[in-house]
Amino acid sequence: MPRNSRRKSGTLTYHVVIKGADRQLLFEEAKDYEKYLEIIDYYKQECQFELFAYCLMSNHVHLLIRHSPKFPLETIFRRINTAYAVWFNMKYNRTGFVQDGRYFSEPVETERYLLTVVKYIHFNPMKAGMETAPGVSYPWSSYSDYQNEIAGLADTALVLNITGGLEEFQALHATDSEDKCMDIDQFRKRLPDDVAKDMISEVSACHSATDFQKLSLVARDKNIVLLHEKGVSIRQLNRLTGTPRGVIERILAKHYSA
Numbered sequence: 445m446p447r448n449s450r451r452k453s454g455t456l457t458y459h460v461v462i463k464g465a466d467r468q469l470l471f472e473e474a475k476d477y478e479k480y481l482e483i484i485d486y487y488k489q490e491c492q493f494e495l496f497a498y499c500l501m502s503n504h505v506h507l508l509i510r511h512s513p514k515f516p517l518e519t520i521f522r523r524i525n526t527a528y529a530v531w532f533n534m535k536y537n538r539t540g541f542v543q544d545g546r547y548f549s550e551p552v553e554t555e556r557y558l559l560t561v562v563k564y565i566h567f568n569p570m571k572a573g574m575e576t577a578p579g580v581s582y583p584w585s586s587y588s589d590y591q592n593e594i595a596g597l598a599d600t601a602l603v604l605n606i607t608g609g610l611e612e613f614q615a616l617h618a619t620d621s622e623d624k625c626m627d628i629d630q631f632r633k634r635l636p637d638d639v640a641k642d643m644i645s646e647v648s649a650c651h652s653a654t655d656f657q658k659l660s661l662v663a664r665d666k667n668i669v670l671l672h673e674k675g676v677s678i679r680q681l682n683r684l685t686g687t688p689r690g691v692i693e694r695i696l697a698k699h700y701s702a
Contacts, residue, residue, distance in 0.1 A: 453551030456510050459561045461548040463504040465541040469673055471502055477584045483527045485597055491515040494599045497562045499585040502673045506565040521547045555606050562603055573678050573693035578617045640680045647671055653686035669699045
């Protein structure tokens with residue numbers, strides 16, 4: 445079946461999502477996140493694009509970019525994906541795809557939607573239970589680039605100009621909203637409970653919620669993080685392991701702020 449044509453942006457601005465192939469993690473440790481950002485920084489210069497916001501999650505990436513007419517989106521992400529896949533496979537002595545074969549994109553045509561996407565991207569870690577508010581502890585998003593006076597990877601001038609400055613930018617992020625943007629959940633089915641149960645059993649060697657609750661706190665926390673990164677949702681972890689949702693969110697927040 446032929447693929448649907450991508451929707452084109454008249455402003456050359458796109459919200460892009462890249463996900464790991466077959467639910468695979470894109471990032472195993474901090475150095476992997478750092479390497480990905482290095483590659484983005486290199487190709488920003490090489491392919492002459494602007495990056496208004498980003499967030500690297502363990503199994504997917506959000507980027508808000510405006511490309512130049514000289515370098516189409518396809519060229520940019522072919523180079524970025526190839527560079528990271530080669531490095532990742534060499535590091536972990538593996539072969540095969542790292543990212544899903546096709547990046548996903550949606551056009552961003554208005555200033556209003558640009559701000560919606562910026563906010564949506566920065567709220568990703570909080571909604572995954574990794575921090576209590578944007579920029580509090582999660583290190584792999586562009587929110588800190590807006591907070592710091594020293595220039596970072598993100599190109600912050602346009603967004604700050606639209607909002608009216610840093611205080612207004614912070615106010616934009618002070619409360620969550622119901623605005624929806626393209627996200628990874630659109631491109632994958634949630635794990636069925638029976639699959640999640642099998643995964644919990646395989647990872648933790650626990651065959652029931654009662655078994656899981658008998659784990660030491662160290663083992664429990666380690667398994668919660670690993671299972672969440674493999675695609676088991678917070679809600680499923682709560683139901684299938686008997687661990688309170690608030691505890692799960694604190695475990696994840698502590699892990700990603702370490």
